[in-house]
Each structure stands twice: as structure tokens, then as C-alpha cells.
Amino acid sequence: MIPSVDVTPNQNGLPGIAAIEKIVGALLTFGLIAAVAGIAISAIAWAIGSHSSNPHIAGRGKTGVLVSAGAAMLIGAANTLVTFFSAAGSAVQ
Template sequence: MILADAVRQLAYDPGIAPAEGGLPGLSVLKTVVNSINLFAVIAVVGAMCVSGLVWAWGHHSGSHGAEAKGKQGAMTAAGCALLLGAANGIVAFFSTMGTQVH
């Protein structure tokens, strides 16, 4: 009987789902997150510019370490830009996948 109770507890659905407008201040929170995203995109553009300069300086001065760090910074900035741009899609995808778990 104890095993049957444990299985019954696992199958229990609490009925929780995201609801728009459930809390006051949701529009303010969305505005804050959008502003943080914009700030991050601007920071990534700056990081890409600095990395490009370090990469070029390393290449032309013969400093292989600086050239490698410039390439690494450029790739990191590109990856960050990809994640910032795809954040809504990634969260929506995994949220949808999560609702299909039974």
C-alpha cells in the first residue's frame, strides 16, 4: 500500500500554469528586463569592438597571445549576442517542452 500511495503522489497534478496579469507590476518587470537586455547588447557590441582591436593589434605586432585572446573575446561576444537575441525563443521552447511532461 505504501508504494501505491507514493505513485499516486507522483501522478498528482497541482494545476499550476503561468498566467498573464496575475501580479501587479508585471509591465514594469518586463520593461526592466527589456532594459537590461538592451544594456547587455550594447555591452556586447563594446566587447566585440575591443576584442577586434586586440585581435588586430596582436596580429600586426606579432603577439600571438594577444591575437588568440582577441579571437577568444570575439567568439565569446558573438556567443553572448546569440544568447541575448535568442533568449525569448529558448525560454519559450523549454517552457513548452516542460508543459508536455506528464
């Protein structure tokens, strides 16, 4: 017979949890700023590629815009995604 394991996350297990939460929040902010910069730079590359009849540069700009927008979406939804999958994992028996 396999013994059951019942370990749950807690807020009091380690010192410094509040500091780590602040650091992660700062990383989320940095990621969103980088996504905005990525969209701006990629849109400029897209425009330059389109106006100079360079489909390679225009395509790379389009890809950059989509990747940066996707990154911003994932960063913005990070808390919700982790909460959802944590709840889904807790429901598994």
C-alpha cells in the same frame, strides 16, 4: 497516491509585471550594447596582437570576439529559447 499539481504562469498574478517586462527589455538592450563593445574591443586587441607578433594577445582577441558574438546570439534568442523550453516542459507528463 500523489495529488496532481496544476499551476500555470499567468499575467495577472502579481502587480508590476509590466514594469518587470520593461526592466528585462532594458537589460536585453544593455546586454546587446555590451556585446557590441566586446566585439569592437576584442577585434582591436586581435588586430594589435596580430600586427605586433604577439600570439597571446591575438588569441585573447579572437576568443573575445567569439564570446561576444555568442552572447549576442543568446541575448537575441532569449525569448525564443525560453518559449521553446517552457513548451517542452509543459509537454512532459
